[in-house]
Amino acid sequence: EAGVAQSPRYKIIEKRQSVAFWCNPISGHATLYWYQQILGQGPKLLIQFQNNGVVDDSQLPKDRFSAERLKGVDSTLKIQPAKLEDSAVYLCASSTSTGANYGYTFGSGTRLTVV
């Protein structure tokens, strides 16, 4: 089966600019997650969608980050305006309806560098 697709793979922007990342999950996976992975650390959950509804966005910096999952399939994560500390890899993952009991499939991520 096809994996989780993410684009772009790399992005370099200046601080205060905006940026968007795209994710296409595995077909049929109802749950989609965005994680932020800073160099040398484990991934940190930003937001979880179940179909097109938000389940958990408690760790999403809502003053600058937004995400949507229209039609319950693809998702986009946006940062506006970006800060230097947003430099990280942004990972998308998907799972069946209860990922905790089945495991998660991650994409290769988008590496963001803010200069």
Place this chain on the structure above:
Amino acid sequence: DAKTTQPNSMESNEEEPVHLPCNHSTISGTDYIHWYRQLPSQGPEYVIHGLTSNVNNRMASLAIAEDRKSSTLILHRATLRDAAVYYCAHSGGGADGLTFGKGTHLIIQP
């Protein structure tokens, strides 16, 4: 806050077993324990998960302590391709997103 701790790095020899420890002392009774591994420039890859009982699959075994405050990932016969960063994680907090540790960098010597 939930906290997961792992050693920064471990080294083992090829074809020998590897035991990777993880402490998750604040885990609650319904939180699943997961392990993932990550190669450079790739996303994490699922290895194994469990709740209370020990688990085996084609990649590894997971031993969960009786009080669930720690777990051990066991690679029965390490190969050079097993060199990666291994992350311990657990679900919880009302949703099933994962809280990851900082990972253990596993080095395999030929």
